Amino acid sequence: MALLSAKRSLLPEEWLKKRLPWARSTTLDRKRIFIIPSKTALALMVMVLILFILGVNFQNTLVYAVCAWLVAMILINILHTYQNLAGLTITAVQLEPCFAGEKAVLQLSLACPNKQQKLAVQLEWRDEDAVQVNVLSQSPQTVFISHSAQQRGYFTPPRLRVSTRYPTGLAIAWSLVAFDVKGLVYPKPLAHSYSGLTKPSGEVSEDGRDIAQGTSDFAGIRSYRDGDALSQLHWKKYAQTGQLHSKTFVDPTSDERWVDWDNTPFSDTEQRLSYLCTRVLELHQLDYSYGLRLPQITISPDKGEAHKLHCLRALALYGLSDA
Amino acid sequence: MPNQITYSGMWWLLIAQCMVMLPFAMHLPIWLIPVMLFSAGWRLRILKVGVTPPSVLFKTLLLALGLGVLLLSGLVFPSLDAMAALLLLGFAFKALEAAKRRDALIIVFIGFFLVALYFLYNQTIFAALYSLASLLILVGALIGNQQHVSEFNTAEQVRFNLRVALQILLQSLPLMLVIFLLMPRLPPLWSLPMTMGQARTGISDRMAPGEIGNLSQSSELAFRVSFKNKRPTQQTLYWRGLVLNHFDGREWRQFDEDLPMPYMRSRLEASALQDDQMTIQGEPIEYEAIYEPSGKPWLFTLSPVAHFEGTALSISDYRVMASDPLQAPLLLKATSYPDALREVRIKRSTLYSALQLPKNNERSRALAQRWRKEVGSDKAYLEKVLHHYREAQFFYTLNPPRLNSTNTIDEFLFDSRHGFCEHYAGSFVFLMRAAGIPARIVVGYQGGEWNERGNYLLVHQYDAHAWAEIWLPEKGWVQIDPTAAVAPERVEKGAREALASEQGFLSTQQFVDKHLPWLNGMALRWDAMQYQWQRWVLNYDDSMRLQILQRLMGEVSLQKIAFWLMGGVSAIFMISLLSLGIWRKPKREALEHRIYQHFCALLAKRGIQREAGQVPSAFAQQAAQQLPHHAEAIYTFNRLYEAICYQPPQHRTEQLKALKQQWANLRTQL
Structure with a gap:
């Protein structure tokens, strides 16, 4: 247990890293929980002091006893507050992708050891979002908390402050948990469209229906190929045979369009990406089949949710080293 | 919010x-x-x-x-x-x-x-x-x-919170005792008056016929006393509170004029400084009394008090009084020498006030002067007066006829002859003074109820009593109780028994005495407990604190106190920590994460380090590029791991089995 008078921002990252490394899942223990008596406790101490003077003036033993009891309570309470965080396991489940300038939502799973419920635990990114939860049982509890993401690319949220004042508010126990998660931040879509596209009226896909791989209609099972989506895996079959198989689906397609890097009204990279992003979203919404052309990257025309995400991912990571 | x-x-x-x-x-x-x-x-x-x-x-x-x-x-x-x-x-x-x-x-x-x-x-x-x-x-x-907790209903919420509160308070108890014992007890810094305008029963500073009789109707507690050594006999327990010198024919008072309390106090204190005329002799009686709040400053002690401890003042006639009216229980430790000689050489002013008489009550004055002339000596005169009380038809009663005139002494001695202690004491002192013998009234309590269980004396309001002191050359002030001459049982057995037959005297108490004696036993047991508590609470001062500390740790020094404080606090913390289960091993991480950690560790040995925050798929890609022969196995492993992490856990056991299998496979490969 670390008793520190330093505020959160004063704790150096280097020092924190040793105790609270970036990890997908963190269990709070002695090394990871910091405790100080709260301002409330200080106020109570001042009151105890006044009471003590009263006890001195009236030479009253029982007033002394109350003073002693209150001081003892403040001290013992530190343990209770500590106990309310100790053993809490916080797991980052996933950081949902978002567009730049929006909030990235982190899904957390909180669990506590048997019969050690944690009450009034506050999860907070200062100036961003705060959630208070009670973790009552061993079965994990899901919590969503958001942080604004400004730049496209990968977003790693800063350390999350996990704190509690339970049971009495006379002490604050806290930890700064770092999650080993990365979330995609897509380019910020433009405020209004430049293409003038409207929803075509019904003529789509009636003529010359081209059957392409899709995600909506089940087509069959084939052996696993690299690049197949996880959601396509056929687990039952795997359990039976020990070999991986994928389910295949088909989508009806319509005429193809290209979202092209060289065909934008902008020259600035970020603005271009924003424009392309807007186009992808529009085409997806209109259920067109479209392809994406970026320098060195070409994604052949397709449609559907998976294709959209594929394109957005390419846009988000365009020009970044760890793409 | x-x-x-x-x-x-x-x-x-x-x-x-x-x-x-x-x-x-x-x-x-x-x-x-x-x-x-x-x-x-x-x-x-x-x-x-x-x-x-x-x-x-x-x-x-x-x-x-x-x-x-x-x-x-x-x-x-x-x-x-x-x-x-x-x-x-x-x-x-x-x-x-x-x-x-x-x-x-x-x-x-x-x-x-x-x-x-x-x-x-x-x-x-x-x-x-x-x-x-x-x-x-x-x-x-x-x-x-x-x-x-919205999951709890109201009753559960209340129960839960109370349980936690109780837990905290009980766990604080040992620590509280340590702090309490080590906390210094300081003398008062300044004083703030309490002032509570509550009417309370107790002896007042004036005595008119019938007043003590009224007080005797109350079974309220006046004070409790424990004796350090032997318990004195019941007849010797005269608890002196006030000395009344001034008589106006009906009422006895301390002074010839009504004084506000601070003046009265300073006058009583000033005259105490002048009496140093006590010759100590005989056995001392050491005792500790706790007075119930009476709303008055008078304290009742055995006479004369040689020394005492407690927040009280020494006043004239070897008495003690509180500096303020009693609003809270007060503890006094005192030592008295009942056989000591008081003021053998008397001051003229004291003598003068002990002889003062009003002009009225002429029949009594004439009787006194006639008798004094007849017998010839003060001693014989004293005997004659006491003999008169004993032999003439005097009755000791709680309900005497009312005396209305200013000549109350005449009325009592010659007509009614039914009286309570104040009538006897008053008429006795009058007769003494009229014959030229200095005398005065003393008001207080006599006797008390002994609590066998707690070895202490309970003095109730119905034990209130008035008696007399006369001054004799060579002997100084001598205590005389004329009531004892009329009703010896009052002094021997106490008021409760002596007055048992009286109409309306403590009717509830009498009923209990007669029909439910076991209830008295229970009451005494309960009272003993209360007294123990009160003694402890009032007695706990710095010297007692140091005594306890000394018994615990020998010589008391600052270092030792610091050591004990640290030791006590840390020991209690340890115990609480254990009891809270803080050192229980945290639950291990889920199997898939542990396997993944092994995977990372294995690759790290091959020189492929996973960066902080690197998502598993990116890491797998990096590893596959560096170990192209095992790329397939690494990808498969990674896919299985991600599937467990990111998909709803519907096929968890099967998925875990697959992951384990793949991990075993990969480990043999690498």
């Missing part, structure tokens, strides 16, 4: 407030309780129905009204009462505007303060137990305002 008081939190606060305020109703203006209930009710309405909170103007008006009534209720400023009333008023009104969690904290803290403050009014076991319960509720309120 996490900083707002919840509905259940508000209920906690209200219950705690009521609990804290209730006992004050017996000591302070009763109208505070409706004020409190009104505020609380309003607050609940705001929370439940969403009525707008009272405006600032309204609140100010209400506060002004409260303060106005407080000023008009006759409390003295500054005094403890005024402070307590002010705090209570603020405490009640705080409920009106309590909205934020901070307000709740203020309410709870004032609650703690008031719980302690109540001990200035009442230090009995009951008060202590009640305050413990209040503390529990207050801590419960503190908890109730920190959390709200």
Whole structure:
């Protein structure tokens, strides 16, 4: 247990890293929980002091006893507050992708050891979002908390402050948990469209229906190929045979369009990406089949949710080293 | 809004407030309780129905009204009462505007303060137990305002919070004892008057016929005494409180004029400085008395007091009095020498006041002068007067006929001849003075009830008594009890038995004595417990604290205190830590994560380091590029791992099995 008078921002990252490394899942223990008596406790101490003077003036033993009891309570309470965080396991489940300038939502799973419920635990990114939860049982509890993401690319949220004042508010126990998660931040879509596209009226896909791989209609099972989506895996079959198989689906397609890097009204990279992003979203919404052309990257025309995400991912990571 | 008081939190606060305020109703203006209930009710309405909170103007008006009534209720400023009333008023009104969690904290803290403050009014076991319960509720309120578990229903919530509060308070107990023992006891810094305008029974500083008789109707406790060595016999227990010198024909008083208390006190103190005329002889009696609050400053001791400990003043005639009227129990340790000679050489002024007589009661004066002439000596005259009480038809009764004239002595001696102790003492002193023998009245208590279980003496109001002292050359002041001449059983067996046959004397008590004697035994046992408690509470001062510490750790020094404090605190912390299960091993991480960690560790040995924050798929890609022969296996492993992590756990066992298999596969490959 670390008793520190330093505020959160004063704790150096280097020092924190040793105790609270970036990890997908963190269990709070002695090394990871910091405790100080709260301002409330200080106020109570001042009151105890006044009471003590009263006890001195009236030479009253029982007033002394109350003073002693209150001081003892403040001290013992530190343990209770500590106990309310100790053993809490916080797991980052996933950081949902978002567009730049929006909030990235982190899904957390909180669990506590048997019969050690944690009450009034506050999860907070200062100036961003705060959630208070009670973790009552061993079965994990899901919590969503958001942080604004400004730049496209990968977003790693800063350390999350996990704190509690339970049971009495006379002490604050806290930890700064770092999650080993990365979330995609897509380019910020433009405020209004430049293409003038409207929803075509019904003529789509009636003529010359081209059957392409899709995600909506089940087509069959084939052996696993690299690049197949996880959601396509056929687990039952795997359990039976020990070999991986994928389910295949088909989508009806319509005429193809290209979202092209060289065909934008902008020259600035970020603005271009924003424009392309807007186009992808529009085409997806209109259920067109479209392809994406970026320098060195070409994604052949397709449609559907998976294709959209594929394109957005390419846009988000365009020009970044760890793409 | 996490900083707002919840509905259940508000209920906690209200219950705690009521609990804290209730006992004050017996000591302070009763109208505070409706004020409190009104505020609380309003607050609940705001929370439940969403009525707008009272405006600032309204609140100010209400506060002004409260303060106005407080000023008009006759409390003295500054005094403890005024402070307590002010705090209570603020405490009640705080409920009106309590909205934020901070307000709740203020309410709870004032609650703690008031719980302690109540001990200035009442230090009995009951008060202590009640305050413990209040503390529990207050801590419960503190908890109730920190959390709200919507999964619990109200009863569960209450039970849960109370359990946690009890746990905290009980765990604090050992630590509290350590702090309590090591906390220094300082002398008072300044004093604040208590002033409580409560009428209490007790001996007053004047005596008219019938007054002590009235007092005898009360079975209230006056004080308790324990003796250090042997218990003196019942007949010798004359608890002297006041010496009355001045007589106006009807009433006996201390001085010839009515003096306000501070003057009276300083006059009594000043004359004490002049008496140094005590010749100590005989065995001392050492005792410790605890006086119940009487609203008067008089203390009752065996005569004469040679020395004493306690917050009291030494006053004339070897007596002791409290510096202020008793509003709280007072403890006095004293040593008396009943056989000591007092004022063998007497001052002229003392002599003069011990001979003062009014002009009335002429028949008695004439009788005294005739008898004195007949017998020839003071000693023989004393015998004759006592003989007269004994042999003539005098009756000792609680209900004598009323004496109405200013010649009460004449009326009693010649006509009614039925009287209580004040009649006998009064007429005796008159007869002495009329014959030229210096004499005075002493008022106090005689005897008391012995509590076998606790080895101490209980003195009740019905033990109130008046007797006389006369001054004889060579012997100084000598104590004479004329009542003993008329009714020896009063002194031998005590008032309760001597007056048992009297109509209306302590009727309830008499009934219990006769029909339910076992109830008396229980009452005595309970009283013994209360007395032990009170002795401990009042006796616990710095010297006692040091004694306890010395018994625990030998020679007391600052280093040792520091050592014990540290040791005590850390030991208690350790025990609490263990009991809270803090050192229980944390649960291991889930299997898939452990396998993945092994995977990372294995690759790290091959020189492929996973960066902080690198997603598994990116890491897998990096590893596959560096280990192209195993790329397939690495990808498969990674896919399985991600599937477990990111997909709803429907096929968890199967997925885990697959992951384990793949891991075993990969490990043999690498």
